[in-house]
Amino acid sequence: MTDLLAVHPDNPEPRLIRRIADTLRAGGLVVYPTDSCYAFGFCMGDKGPIKEIQRIRKTSRSHNFTLMCRDLSEIAVYARVDNWAYRTLKAHTPGPFTFILRATRDLPRRLQNEKRKTVGIRVPDHPVPLALLEQLGEPMMSSTLMLPGDELPLTDPEDMVRRLKGDVALIVDAGSCGVEPTTVLDLTGSFPVVARHGKGSTEGLE
Secondary structure, three states: OOOOEEEOOOOOOOHHHHHHHHHOOOOOOEEEEEOOOOEEEEEOOOOOHHHHHHHHHOOOOOOOOOEOOHHHHHHHHEEOHHHHHHHHHHHHHOOOEEEEEEEEOOOOOHHHHOOOOEEEEEEOHHHHHHHHHHHHHOOOOEEEEEOOOOOOOOOOHHHHHHHHHOOOOOOEEOOOOOOOOOOEEEEOOOOOOEOOOOOOOOOOOO
């Protein structure tokens, strides 16, 4: 069964945020809004949702997930951040950027890129995921709501229900939040490398 839950996009209701958090803690796969587009979300410690997303999106086992964090201090727990990289992070968070960083030992291996031992990390600039992360008290794993055969991520909650019914536990409807994925910056070298152009501006980086 898939529930559709309408949440205020600017002032998310605490009781609804608690319900979403409880669903995640119970191992549920959730669709939620971000500052770039809608995404799948699940708790770090759960293995089941990883396989479900791979099945739904028809991706390989090497598919990269993103770690959604509340702030920069949380990022440092799960990724190695050099001084120059920290300045880049500080200048572009919160916002529609995903940063590729080398993972620390605190991040489970199944959530890392198998070959590079890296992880995509970001801090969203949207009240709903920020409130949810605060309620959870820990980061959340995420993957863009892009389905096989589609050129753009899903944005209409009713369409999400129709196409994902029975595949996810909860769809959080916070209105339109765009269809453009994040800009991806690789910070594993000695300077930022734009790995994917998206919603976030790369002015000054190229």
